[in-house]
Amino acid sequence: AQKVTQAQTEISVVEKEDVTLDCVYETRDTTYYLFWYKQPPSGELVFLIRRNSFDEQNEISGRYSWNFQKSTSSFNFTITASQVVDSAVYFCASNAGGTSYGKLTFGQGTILTVHP
């Protein structure tokens, strides 16, 4: 069975600190996709990034960056200079082993609280 593990249940930081959210996935597939979603207090999950298994390039988008390492099956997410608006639940997901329509397996989520 596919599995995604987010070891950090809750993280609390002070504004402007950098924070890294860990994600480890399990799969025997060679082709798969990994995702990060943000769930703000309003509840709707917002797509942040997609990465396919053949692309190990790190990605940076503003204050957000992602580090994908196949050797350790990890897809970690770093927020630089965190802000109060970053407070949310963050989910890592994988469609490894899924059907052609890509049923996702989600991690348990990490609750990030950024204090002013």
Add this chain to the structure above:
Amino acid sequence: DGGITQSPKYLFRKEGQNVTLSCEQNLNHDAMYWYRQDPGQGLRLIYYSQIVNDFQKGDIAEGYSVSREKKESFPLTVTSAQKNPTAFYLCASSMGRQDGYTFGSGTRLTVV
């Protein structure tokens, strides 16, 4: 604009009543999904459908039912057999494996 619409946003029902949550998408996505989220918990898959007139049970299907008569619509019925129905319900859709999900804004169901 394309997207997924879940209605209503908040729903209150008495114990023992069936209730149907609506999910409509105009993204032309083939696959649709229902998830349940409890406070402080992750997402648990209830049902999913990859094509019209076909659907599959997820991890926690007991006490729920769905239908997929149209590509755009995937309503979820929470039946009286569901022992603890109070939760936040999220609907999602997907076009293909590389696309991930588009989520609706959710329905918060409270059973009293």
